[in-house]
Amino acid sequence: MIYIYFILWLLVAASTFFVKSRKAVHILSGFYITLHAIFAENLFIEKLYLTTSGQFFTFDEIGSLFYILLVIVATFVIIHSKEYLKDDSLQDYKRYFALLMLLITAITGVYFANNIVITWILLETTTLCAAGILYHRHSKDTLEATWKYLFVCSTGIAIAYLGILLLAAAASNNSLNYEELRTLITEGNPLYLKVAFVLILTGYSCKMEIFPLYTIGVDANFAAPAPASALISTGLVNAGFLAIFRIYRLYADTELIGWIRSVMLITGIVSLMVGALFLRRTNNYKRFLSYSTVENMGIIAIGLGIGGVGVWAALFHVVCHTFIKSSLFLQMAVVRHIYNGYRINRIGDYININKVGAIALMVGMVVVLAFPPSPLFISELMILSQTIADDKWWLMVVMMFLLCVVIYSVCQRIIKLCYQPNQDELHPTNINRGLSYSALSLLVMAIVLGLWQPEPLIQLINKIVTF
């Protein structure tokens, strides 16, 4: 079943490379998203959910949840991209949309892959598609960022591959299906299993944007057009998270789970630390939002590290972060249209230039900082309460301190954008407030989740964390 969709998605994406008008690009991208919507509908209404398609794909709970999020974000990204890139040449325009569709298809594959090698192959495919998107502007900066992205991601993915090989050796089996591996590795060589986890975590960290290879995600978000950054910072980051989470789940029945959690905890703390520190240092709003992603992924890794209710909170945090971060990046796309740049120390007075956008950014600031009614408040509170329940007071103190630094930095930067006198020339285009409203709607979805968590979502996350 999924292979038919894959072929259709790839055909639509490939056709986009050869069309001769923008209207055709719009029709094809609209058709592409409609296909995804039909597939999502099939997943839940036609009961494809929890079935296996072909040999390598299973529509499990976590894959389906992330897929729904991907379809929502991708729809917004495609709509915003049309406006954002309207001044580009047709050649660049159609190449961008084709690569965007290929990227979305590869991410979809990562979500549903039930085989560790398929996950790896598709994650590498995302690197290829994303690299093309990063180089969209053909400038020196984007070339440098693309080169670094390709190089570091390839090295990272090669490291992850070593981990996969070691895992296969520890399981003493050729099958690399997650379910089969889970039972096989319980009797595997503990040293191999430990090294395998560290290698896979290191390799996939370039996708999840956590320590140690987080820098490349920041560069990618900086170089990509802002709507694509919204997808990279949420859909692709979620793919990285999912790849790591599936490995984390493999170890649940082994004696090593305590050690694995310690590794996740250390990774999470360092990521949170890096995110908090660089939020103060950077002078670019897109890099600033990327460091916010690093910080949030750090919190998620801490959630996995402490275990218990922390795992539930981590999952909920990922879901809500997807809405919030995509909304903020899409707002940044509007900011770029007005200022033609993202320099923090230069641009300002946004409240008088685009009131809707400024208010949306300030609401986004409150929500991303986990102030009520933000859904992140719930997840962070759960993680903090678990640290207290585990008597890890030191962790709570470190987290609280770093979160205070984050709050200060984010407030200062966003308020600067809204109120400091503007020193840059404004871009001579009309402000499209519709896009600000559109991006705000994603934020509203997140706030709704903060006030009311629908029962199906709770049930879904409960099932995911029961292993």
Next chain:
Amino acid sequence: MTLIYLSIAERFRNYASLIAVQGWLLLGIALLQLHTLDWLELSFIILETLIFKALIVPAILMRVIRQTKINRISSTGASQFNSLMLSISAMVVSALTTYYVADSSIHMVFFGVALYAMLCGLILIVLRSRIFTHMVGFLVIENGVFLFSMAIGVEMPLLINMAIMLDILMSVLMLGLFMTKVDDQIHTDNSNSLTRVKD
């Protein structure tokens, strides 16, 4: 031997030749080690090592050298002696690690050499300033990964081969497309110039 020579080589043509030699060596190892495999899987592995590792990648490296007219490693960076010392240290570390880590299910020689290859690749990337050398370092790491997959005794099903092929495809793309673009737009081959994107 090729790994030790890589640490002291100065000319880029030597790098390309060594990568080609490694490709042929890997082909030989694959033929010797995997002859028991199903003919489809075996032919796939032979094709990918022969075509990509032994022929296409070295050919692209040579073409890049001709196009960019870069012949030697940059004068900046570590000296040949330091590089050789580091390489020998890496060999000792690899041997010791293999001795302590490898169990009966692992081919110790391949494991040790694979580890050494990966460390050599990392040393090339860290010590040398030219992007071309970084690319060679990446290819050496890839060769190490290939050898590693044989060392651990997994019988390399078709899927793993596809994974390796995708990685090789990535290397070819990086080499063929990017080296020329980096040279065209940044007008230098020195990685020190790649410092515009930072905080």
